[in-house]
Amino acid sequence: MIKTNLNYSKTLSMVVLLSLAILASCKKDQDPVDPVKPEKPVTPATPIAPIRPVTANSNPYVTQFFEYTPAPGQFINTGFGTAEVAKTILKGKDNLLTLGAWGGYVVYGFDHTVLNGYNKPDIIVFGNAFNLFAEPGIIWVMDDKNGNGKPDDTWYELRGSKYNQEGYVRNYTVTYTHPKNDTSDVPWRDNHGNRGYIKRNIYNTQPYFPKWVTGSTYTLKGSLLPSTNIDDSNPDYIISRSFDFGYADNTSGGDKVDISNAIDKNGVSVKLKGVDFIKIQTGVLYDMGWLGEQSTEVTGVADLSIVKLDDQ
Numbered sequence: 066m067i068k069t070n071l072n073y074s075k076t077l078s079m080v081v082l083l084s085l086a087i088l089a090s091c092k093k094d095q096d097p098v099d100p101v102k103p104e105k106p107v108t109p110a111t112p113i114a115p116i117r118p119v120t121a122n123s124n125p126y127v128t129q130f131f132e133y134t135p136a137p138g139q140f141i142n143t144g145f146g147t148a149e150v151a152k153t154i155l156k157g158k159d160n161l162l163t164l165g166a167w168g169g170y171v172v173y174g175f176d177h178t179v180l181n182g183y184n185k186p187d188i189i190v191f192g193n194a195f196n197l198f199a200e201p202g203i204i205w206v207m208d209d210k211n212g213n214g215k216p217d218d219t220w221y222e223l224r225g226s227k228y229n230q231e232g233y234v235r236n237y238t239v240t241y242t243h244p245k246n247d248t249s250d251v252p253w254r255d256n257h258g259n260r261g262y263i264k265r266n267i268y269n270t271q272p273y274f275p276k277w278v279t280g281s282t283y284t285l286k287g288s289l290l291p292s293t294n295i296d297d298s299n300p301d302y303i304i305s306r307s308f309d310f311g312y313a314d315n316t317s318g319g320d321k322v323d324i325s326n327a328i329d330k331n332g333v334s335v336k337l338k339g340v341d342f343i344k345i346q347t348g349v350l351y352d353m354g355w356l357g358e359q360s361t362e363v364t365g366v367a368d369l370s371i372v373k374l375d376d377q
């Protein structure tokens with residue numbers, strides 16, 4: 066508080082000094098005028114999140130697991146879709162986690178603050194995308210503003226190439242309903258009046274609705290990406306192209322994203338010095354026939370400034 070007040074006084078005195086300087090530069094034959102007062106009170110700057118610097122012991126990969134809330138999907142409740150599996154993603158990129166259909170997400174933290182390097186990407190998210198088979202996921206970041214080590218501050222979406230393009234919807238929600246029996250498709254409805262099913266396939270016979278979700282429904286929230294990447298005109302050869310940039314599970318070899326693309330809930334750019342937490346969320350809602358639902362996968366998340374990559 067004291068610091069904020071000091072900053073406030075400092076800012077105010079800067080404004081007054083500046084006003085005086087402008088006055089001093091005016092011609093002497095002008096009438097003296099009162100020092101210019103700002104039209105609005107100067108708002109103290111929002112508190113700056115504490116930076117946890119990189120040290121010799123810092124891990125380039127995420128080291129903390131906070132939450133796994135997938136949407137229903139063909140690999141949920143299997144060795145690719147439980148909270149236990151989500152933990153195996155930490156400190157490397159050797160395991161595979163699926164987030165299920167649209168809106169499913171996972172939250173991780175770094176053991177240091179990932180700084181926003183000027184004019185360059187800062188984080189790499191590894192998935193299992195390959196040529197003509199992308200399942201783009203939206204990446205959200207958070208700085209630990211209150212410094213308590215928990216992701217309880219504000220999430221900022223990282224704007225990717227489909228931001229504000231046709232088919233992109235912010236403040237989107239989907240409610241999934243527990244089917245009457247575990248061998249049924251999972252019904253969903255969104256907040257735009259659409260309905261559908263996360264359909265079962267012959268390859269995966271376990272329940273697709275997360276077993277640990279209690280209650281008959283749950284609702285996921287986020288931003289919807291267009292499904293314009295998918296071409297299922299030939300059901301035997303369904304393809305799902307990569308978007309240009311900015312999403313998880315989008316290109317083979319990992320997707321590099323820039324913290325400078327952070328936007329707030331109104332879509333306004335946010336300047337972040339660095340981030341401590343990351344959330345990855347399936348972005349496309351689409352049933353790809355025998356291939357199952359579009360579902361983002363994550364195999365690892367790393368700080369580009371300290372990770373050693375094979376291609377570097």
Ligand SMILES: [Ca+2]
Pocket residue numbers: 181182183184185186187323324325
């Ligand atoms: Ca950057």
Ligand SMILES: [Ca+2]
Pocket residue numbers: 208209210211212213214215216217218
């Ligand atoms: Ca916090």
Ligand SMILES: [Ca+2]
Pocket residue numbers: 163200358359360361362
């Ligand atoms: Ca998938």
Ligand SMILES: [Ca+2]
Pocket residue numbers: 192193194199200314360361362
């Ligand atoms: Ca995938």
